[in-house]
């Protein structure tokens with residue numbers, strides 16, 4: 376699935392209480408295309424708008440975003456696109472206290488249709504773990520995994536339902552060069568199988584940069600290059616910026632564009648702010664094998680003369696140049712129309728692969744398993760209840776032994792009721808911030824709805840509350 380965007384703007388509105396009431400334009404009418412079968416990098420200096428672009432194109436951020444978004448040349452239906460894409464955050468948001476195999480099985484329960492048998496789920500999970508080199512550590516708890524393993528596990532979780540489009544925010548951040556290379560090679564393999572893989576990357580080394588097929592470079596919210604990675608140097612030369620020999624082109628382009636408004640304007644104009652793409656040939660995304668078969672076993676090296684500045688307007692590409700669309704989108708109109716973004720929480724008709732009750736049950740089991748393994752949290756809660764019981768007990772000790780002292784009875788009852796209702800209500804509220812990032816990612820990737828999550832979160836705390844209350848009552 377090719378993902379195209381045209382005249383994409385992202386504006387940040389000032390907070391109501393902010394003294395600086397100016398709007399900030401983070402993305403300034405940029406256009407571009409990420410093709411299937413390619414590993415694409417969104418690069419640029421710090422604060423250039425890489426994450427904002429990724430979030431806007433993926434739909435992870437919708438507020439303040441305007442422009443046209445298309446998939447396979449047709450206006451994008453956000454409901455359908457949501458089903459076909461996934462977003463992997465920079466942080467490795469993995470459920471703590473569970474093993475790699477356990478979280479994969481929960482993901483398989485939530486992401487695969489409920490009709491699928493457990494045996495089939497198990498075989499899918501094991502196959503993915505084997506393919507991603509995680510089978511040996513399948514019984515290791517997620518917090519014990521190495522950085523590279525965590526990143527591969529994050530990818531493995533989303534691979535379960537095999538979406539054709541992957542968006543990854545800085546997948547190599549915090550990884551050493553060798554591990555980063557392994558992760559990018561894995562993404563490249565996934566792209567070669569026909570997927571569209573888009574990731575932001577800050578400043579890759581020359582060897583990592585070569586692993587990408589396509590680069591989209593932004594600076595100060597403008598597109599300064601779009602095209603194949605190995606054509607970046609010729610493009611820069613054509614615009615008057617000669618990259619020294621043996622210099623990393625990725626470093627060079629960032630040096631040229633970092634804060635240099637004049638250079639940014641020249642490059643952005645040369646690439647029409649992303650409306651054109653600098654390529655060797657019409658790079659038609661194909662699986663490696665097919666591509667290599669067609670080119671006699673090796674990747675075809677096009678000679679210098681065939682290089683040309685492809686001035687095709689992305690929005691005007693003919694339908695034949697694009698891959699055949701999936702049946703689900705065939706009903707959409709061919710007319711390009713502005714996408715009306717909506718907040719994800721406002722999208723009413725999001726459908727999930729499983730029913731609300733099925734989601735609730737899978738999440739409830741996962742949370743119960745985590746609770747039972749979280750000994751420190753259990754001990755802390757127990758301590759809290761015992762300490763409160765002692766405090767209330769000492770304040771009211773031998774008060775109101777006489778039945779005439781009704782107010783003292785009332786005070787005691789009120790303090791006990793308040794303590795119980797407060798601890799009962801506050802547990803999910805206190806826990807929510809720690810869970811919210813993970814929940815946001817899983818909810819965005821259509822694992823489950825918010826109702827089932829909140830129900831499971833609240834009900835999974837009951838056994839602990841009851842146990843602690845029994846203990847404090849005894850005291």
Ligand SMILES: Nc1ncnc2c1ncn2[C@@H]1O[C@H](COP(=O)(O)OP(=O)(O)OP(=O)(O)O)[C@@H](O)[C@H]1O
Nearest residue numbers: 387399401419420421422423424425426427428577
């Ligand atoms: N919600 C927001 N409110 C205010 N400013 C924002 C918001 N989102 C993004 N920005 C600003 O937009 C600019 C681009 O941010 P973005 O996170 O996209 O940059 P980046 O290229 O990913 O940077 P880095 O590589 O350092 O992560 C920054 O100056 C940032 O401060």
